[in-house]
Amino acid sequence: MKHAEEVTFGGSGLDRAAEIRGDIPALATLMQDAGSRCILIWRGKPLVSGDTGLDLVRLPMDHPVLAEAGEPPIFMGRENGAAVFAYDVSGWEPEQLDADAMGQFLDPSEQKHPLLEAGTRFAELRMIMTRLSARDAELAATMRSVVSWHSSHQFCSRCGTKSVTHMAGWQRICPDCGGHHFPRTDPVVIMLITRGNKCLLGRSPGWPEGMYSCLAGFLEPGETIEAAVRREVFEEAGVHVGQVSYLSSQPWAYPSSLMIGCHGEALSEEITLDTVEMDDARWVTREELMDAHAGLRSDILPGRKGAIAHFLLRNWLADRLD
Structure with missing residues (x-):
């Protein structure tokens, strides 16, 4: 797929500078460098600023809010020669916290820290990912994944x-x-399954009403990508798949997956639903999917922008799976 790296969270060319991660004197010097900057995360939410277009906030290394970080910083790499570090300030307790909003599939709540400038706030990455630049999206997703790993391991x-x-x-x-x-990093196959003019979409229990997406599932030990695609589609929908080809990948920080986007050609159409894993699965024509993306259907919501499923479906509609 010629434009595979156009997917959200990919293709920014971040210099991760892995060669100096073990160089303690060099890292100490960078942490004292006036040009170095840090980015913040609070309970999975990166610190951003802006309105329509958002920026990942970069703070000086001596900012007073860093005193609230509970763990050492993570060295993210270099931008234009300047070091970038990530700090987790999840120990901060806002005066008012909407616990119900934070438990939603898409959390619309934002938190503003009193030590930070007006206009900056912590926001759910899934809500804002398409409003960030490619570099900021990569930094935010990487920070979220690594911080989550430290928390759980x-x-x-x-x-x-x-x-x-x-x-x-x-x-x-x-x-x-x-x-x-x-x-x-957990590898996950996510597959655009087609048969002629139709593609196979499904929805998991608990998703918002009308939300459908490409089928997906984790790879198992000793399994190839192609085998995982065929197994997952048959297990979830009872559909046999023949030819499988790789299209694109996306780091997905929920919490630490690598989504491996594939195209599979269905050999059968009859659906036998796994009612434990799936709430529904259905074949959708190009015309029906185009209407959904245009907001003309109530039974199928358009795919979430920024997710690789939306990327794959949009390119299928545009006949750009080359």
Whole structure:
């Protein structure tokens, strides 16, 4: 797919500068450098500013809000030669917090920290991802994934001892058994399944009414991408798939997946639904999908912009799967 890296969270060309993650003197110098900057996250939400178009806020390394960070910073890399670090300030407790909003599939609430400038706020990444530049989206998604990993993997999986941050936030080491642990990325296949003029869409229990998407599922150990596509589609919808081809990929920070976008050609049309995994699955024609994207249907919502499913479906409609 010639334009595969146009997908959200991909293609910004961030210099991650992995070669200096273990260089403690160099990192210490960068943290004192007046040109270095930091980005913030609070309970999975990056700090942004702006209106229609949003910017990931970059703060100086001596900003007072950093005193509220509970863990050492993560070295994200370099932008135009300047270092960028990420801090997690999730320990901050806002005076008013809408717990119901934060539990929604798409959290519309925003939080404003009293030590930060007016106009800056913490916002749910899924709500704002298409309003960020490619670079800011990559930084925000990477920060969210690595911070989430640290939060959920604080103890050694070999011996149970609490591990410590290492390699500028890109490893954890067990002080007892010496085990090294690395940020987790879970491969997921997400597939545009077509048969002639129709594509196969499904919806999971708990999704907003009318929301449909491409079928998806995690790869299993010892399984190829092609085999995973065929297995998942048959398990969820009872549809047999023949030819499978790779299209594009997307880092997806919920919490740490790599979405592997594929195109599969269905060999059958009859649907046998897995009612545990799926609420519904249906064949949708190009014309029906175009009407949905134009807002002309109430039974099928247009795909969420920024998600790889929307990217794949939009390019299928435009006949751009080359």
